[in-house]
Amino acid sequence: MTKEQIINFLRNHNQKHILDHYHRLSPEGKNNYLKEWAGLDLSLVFDLHKKYSSEKDFSRPFYEIYPAPIITIPETAREKAQSDEARILGESLIRKNQVAILIVAGGQGSRLGFEGPKGKFLISPVKKKSLFQLFAESVKALSQRYRSTIPLLIMTNQENQMETRQFFASHDFFNLKKETVFFFNQSMLPTLTPEGEFILREDWHLLLNPDGHGGSLKAFYESGLLKHLTDHGYSELFYCQVDNPLVKIADPVFIGYHRMEQAEISTKVVRRRDLKEKVGIYGLVNGKPTIVEYSDFRPEDYEALDENGDIRHWTGNTAIHMISLAFIQRLNQHGFALPYHRAVKELEGLGPDGRLAKITGWKFETFVFDSIPLARKSCCMEVSRDEEFSPVKNKLGNDSPDTARAAMNNLHRSWLQEAGIQPAPEAKVEISPLFAQDKEELIEKLKGKSLAINGDMYIGQ
Ligand code: UTP
Secondary structure, X not given: OOHHHHHHHHHHOOOHHHHHHHHHOOHHHHHHHHHHHXXXXXXXXXXXXXXXXXXXXXXXXXXXXXXXXXXXXXXXXXXXXXXXXXXXXXXXXXXXXXXEEEEEOOOOOOOOOOOOOHHHOEOOOOOOOEHHHHHHHHHHHHHHXXXXXXXXXXXXXXXXXXXXXXXXXXXXXHHOXXXXXXXXXXXXXXXXXXXXXXXXXXXXXXOEEEOOOOHHHHHHHHOOHHHHHHHOOOOEEEEEEOOOOOOOXXXXXXXXXXXXXXOOEEEEEEEOOOOOOOOOEEEEEOOXXXXXXXXXXXXXXXXXXXXXXXXXXXXXXXXXXXXXXXXXXXXXHOEOOOOOEEEEEEEXXXXXXXXXXXXXXXXXXXXXXXXXHHOOOEEEEEOOHHHHOOOOOOOOOOOOHHHHHHHHHHHHHHHHHHOOOOXXXXXXXEEOOOOOOOHHHHHHHHOOOOOOOOOOEEEOO
């Protein structure tokens, strides 16, 4: 939009405080002020504001949700054989350079309260590696194992992109080939007050929020990376969040099931920890696979037990997906298909007197899992929480750095025990993905070797 168009737009949308502020700025300030506006989708946020303000109250009808078909953790010989078949298929797709990896790292990480991109957080129990380093080393290990080129895509936002790129550059891309690592930015949207006013963050900066993890599917398309990968023969994307150090990057079994089921999107779920754990649930709504947020359940449904006394809706979302590139293309074909949600948050912005104050803001975001009901076919696989899911969300308590470090330590201890090694009870252990990506590889590498672990130990290359 041109300067005149922006000013007219603001006038027509009752943004007097913003215009008054504009008129008080120096010519340079005015310029900077308007520059920020040019790339924003202002009409979208006003349409969304209109939609959400017309809701009489904030409550929505609750969903009727039914259990969906799930590929559970294999127990019988038949299930194990199927899982092996899936693994072989998945491995062949990685070998044929059909699988790329996307880590979404554009969130604000406000609960953790860490300064800087969350991927820089030092998480591993002994070597204190960052989340980004762990993921990069897993990708490196996979590409060596399968002799393939596995592109690593990292979605950032406008505010953390520079620091993220610099972090990779200053660590020499953790020995990945630089040309196989791609960064792209998700869109930012203005946060509004409940009355529909923009909020100033600083003299000439608006308060903006990243457009949700669902924005990855739009930004991936708009950045041209989707086309680039498709043109180079890639067909599947392994999607995960930056905050889960246990994630099995590009798990071949998962990739294999995704392909065997001809799914457009697949999801890994874990059993809910307990009735109170707040997590999205994978199930059927109107006959379609869907992830329903816990807040969209009737409380009595969320806490319901089945006839065996187990949690009825046990399928907790891990936000680990396989997504077909053709599906992402389709989601963007006629404008972006995902719906925008509103989050009401207490934020800091400039009040009418120009000082920082607590302000209620409406953030508009899309969620990646909203694409599941739009898929022609989707697939869901249960995995073990202890082996694959321990997100770093909070500073303390559940889902915190402490629980994630303990989970990594416990997992690696269990691998060592299977390899016949008993670490001292108080010893912390860490196995580099470059040494072994799984229990089987560790057992193989340690065959015939004796190892005494009496204190903290890092097992690297
Ligand atoms: P969360 O929903 O946990 O949000 O994101 P967050 O921003 O990291 O943390 P809080 O809620 O402010 O404490 C889950 C994943 O989705 C990514 C995050 O980086 C994380 O990997 N994400 C979230 C984005 O990439 N963009 C967004 O707009 C939101």
